[in-house]
């Protein structure tokens with residue numbers, strides 16, 4: 001533990017990416033993970049957008065334990081007793097390289113931990129970092145369960161709550177307005193059965209998002225991802241709504257979701273393998289004051305780097321890229337022999353030049369847009385009623401499509417709240 005360049009706190013994707021890059025560049029690095037192994041405490045939906053992160057960790061993906069390449073995208077708007085589904089598939093999702101893959105964090109992070117060790121980094125599981133070592137306000141190491149471990153720099157990748165980020169003075173506590181809670185089940189199904197049930201070719205996968213009445217009019221939604229031999233199925237609800245307005249308990253909501261006729265046949269006969277719950281930052285970058293300080297950097301969820309855009313849910317790509325960029329900044333700081341805040345400011349510069357801060361800036365307010373209840377009752381109900389008018393042939397003469405459309409458009413557009421919602425949606 002003597003002469004360390006860097007200590008990384010947290011064996012999630014941000015911490016592992018940082019430790020991997022540092023060790024590969026020949027720096028002496030130790031990563032502490034409080035769980036039994038990297039990934040044992042991590043949870044995700046889980047689809048990883050790989051395109052944005054390829055340039056930062058190019059050599060890893062050939063042998064990574066990815067589950068299925070996503071070739072089919074589905075979004076379902078749900079009302080009581082009805083739903084409308086949009087499905088998209090394209091050669092562009094496969095070529096020139098598959099843009100996204102489903103993942104299971106436990107095997108993925110465990111494998112990544114082994115890669116860190118292969119390139120010379122130390123991954124220490126079952127070790128919680130309890131405090132930061134400071135000298136004249138500068139971070140000079142960590143305290144891990146009573147043991148002082150000095151290092152030139154500490155990368156905090158300790159996840160969404162990041163108490164150590166608070167101790168470092170880089171961020172405040174998580175504000176419930178800027179977080180959601182997710183509940184997830186992993187359900188085992190035969191590989192061939194998954195392909196048959198979801199109309200997939202071997203190795204191909206589906207990403208399916210749901211919104212509407214399943215969250216009883218509050219901010220949130222459902223997800224279903226196909227893995228090689230399992231499904232990841234879950235629900236996410238904004239924390240504020242969860243604690244103050246949700247008219248049902250989360251497990252009950254999840255059971256209702258699973259019982260919906262759009263979902264029940266998809267999971268029928270599956271065996272429950274795993275149940276987990278976790279927080280997700282939703283605009284939590286607002287509680288972060290600075291991304292670096294003297295001898296310390298914040299990466300991944302700890303820095304609030306996650307975006308729910310309604311159509312895309314991202315956090316893992318931000319975690320991987322910010323971890324790799326933190327490592328890059330540390331490597332350059334070592335070359336300068338200067339780990340002060342001024343020197344580590346390079347981290348923010350690197351983030352600004354990357355998709356991480358560009359996307360956070362462009363889409364950082366989507367959580368406010370998505371927090372509006374009409375997205376979960378009025379619009380799904382509207383879509384379902386319109387679809388019913390189109391598809392149903394009643395007893396009398398059928399109305400012309402143009403007339404039905406006009407009737408619905410009038411109803412929607414004469415409502416001043418629609419215009420307010422449309423105005424807000426320019427943030428998406």
Ligand SMILES: Cc1cc2nc3c(=O)[nH]c(=O)nc-3n(C[C@H](O)[C@H](O)[C@H](O)COP(=O)(O)OP(=O)(O)OC[C@H]3O[C@@H](n4cnc5c(N)ncnc54)[C@H](O)[C@@H]3O)c2cc1C
Pocket residue numbers: 009010011012013014015032033034035038039040041042043044045046047048049127128129130157158159160164181182183184234236278279280299300301302305306313314315316317319
């Ligand atoms: C329900 C849900 C669905 C999601 N869906 C998606 C999705 O489909 N696609 C996507 O890209 N993103 C998704 N996300 C977001 C994504 O999972 C996160 O953004 C990403 O996992 C963040 O990685 P991280 O390394 O920053 O944090 P984490 O994965 O949380 O890792 C932090 C690690 O630090 C460890 N740790 C914490 N404190 C200490 C300490 N004091 N000492 C030692 N170790 C410590 C923890 O045990 C943990 O292993 C989802 C999240 C949730 C909860």
